[in-house]
Amino acid sequence: MINRNGATRSVKTETHLSDGRLRLYRLAAVCLGVLCVLQVTLNISLRLAFYNRGNETVERDQLQTSYNTLTEERDQLQTSYKTLTEERDQLKPIYNILTKERDQLQTRYNTLTKERDQLQISYNTLTKERDQLQISYNTLTKERDQLQISYNTLTKERDQLQMDRDYLTSKFSNLKQTCPEGWQIKLESSWYFLSTETKSWKESRQDCLKRGADLVIINSDLEQEFLLSFNKRAWIGLTDSVTEGAWKWVDGTPLTIPSYWYSQQPDNGGDNPANGEEDCVELNTETWLPVKAWNDQSCLDNRYWICEKVV
Structure with missing residues (x-):
């Protein structure tokens, strides 16, 4: 019985040991699974962190390049601005002179315009007077030609009559x-x-x-x-x-x-x-x-x- 009991105890003890080991194994497996999950999570987090840092680096480099380009363009614009400012300062006196000359020319133009308008009025008046004189001249020319024809006719008739009279006089005498x-x-x-x-x-x-x-x-x-x-x-x-x-x-x-x-x-x-x-x-x-x-x-x-x- 003792042996049987001892054997039973031994079996139970081994059974308890086996259950404890199984539990331990299960716990270790769970822990290992949790660790794996944590490891994966950590890897993912690190990768995401490194990826974000890489993107930030690229963006930073691009921004740096753009900044450098803008800086160069700003410097060029600054140089151009200084050049244009100098040219403007040089052109300013010339512009003032040209402005005065333009004002003088405008004044002369206005004066000439008035004189032209006055001359145009005088020209129109003279043209009308010329046309009236031309009409009078044409009328007088026609009258003169008619009188000339009449004069020539009368002269011929007078000469003929004079000759006829002289002829008759000579015939009679x-x-x-x-x-x-x-x-x-x-x-x-x-x-x-x-x-x-x-x-x-x-x-x-x-x-x-x-x-x-x-x-x-x-x-x-x-x-x-x-x-x-x-x-x-x-x-x-x-x-x-x-x-x-x-x-x-x-x-x-x-x-x-x-x-x-x-x-x-x-x-x-x-x-x-x-x-x-x-x-x-x-x-x-x-x-x-x-x-x-x-x-x-x-x-x-x-x-x-x-x-x-x-x-």
């Missing part, structure tokens, strides 16, 4: 007189005089009138052929000086026998301004063949002349 010495052969009822000098048509007619005659009037073929024997370039009493193209004899009768004109005559100088108006007729037997030897010529040219006195 010499109706029954014999022809004076120096006249050419008598043909039918007329005596003829051929000049020995040359004059204009008007001067030639005046000479005939002084002689109690007038420039010759050709009324027939016989008379035309008779005058060809003189063989001269001589004025005859035919003109269109009053009305262009209306040929009349010195006694006022119109031309009715145009067959004695030379070829292509009359041509009024071929309408060439250099030849002038050709309003008087010459008998050109010097260079043209008879019988057609009439030619219109400028009345101002000098020619011989033939006077005719009807008795």
Whole structure:
């Protein structure tokens, strides 16, 4: 029994020892687990701490770099500011001078503007006066031209009337007189005089009138052929000086026998301004063949002349 009890006690003792060891092991395991947890927590905390410190270091370095950059930029700006300040101080007197000059120029500009406005007003006034004077001038010019035309017409009519009067006077005073010495052969009822000098048509007619005659009037073929024997370039009493193209004899009768004109005559100088108006007729037997030897010529040219006195 004792042995059995002892054995039992031994078993119980061993059982108690085993339970104590198990508990101890469990406690150690729990402690170890807690330590592991603490270790892990500590590692994590340390890592986080080191990570944060690393980030702070990087940020600090970046901030330091930015600070250095900003410092350099500030220094550069400070240098530029000093340079600009010096330039501003140098430019300030120039600016003041230019400002004064600008003010002077502005004053001169204002003065010139006023003068220009006054001149513009004067110009407009003068322009209106000029236009009015131009209108008056044009009106007076037209009136003068009309008066000149009237004057020329009246002058021609007066000269024609004067010649007609002189012709009629000479006809009346010499109706029954014999022809004076120096006249050419008598043909039918007329005596003829051929000049020995040359004059204009008007001067030639005046000479005939002084002689109690007038420039010759050709009324027939016989008379035309008779005058060809003189063989001269001589004025005859035919003109269109009053009305262009209306040929009349010195006694006022119109031309009715145009067959004695030379070829292509009359041509009024071929309408060439250099030849002038050709309003008087010459008998050109010097260079043209008879019988057609009439030619219109400028009345101002000098020619011989033939006077005719009807008795």
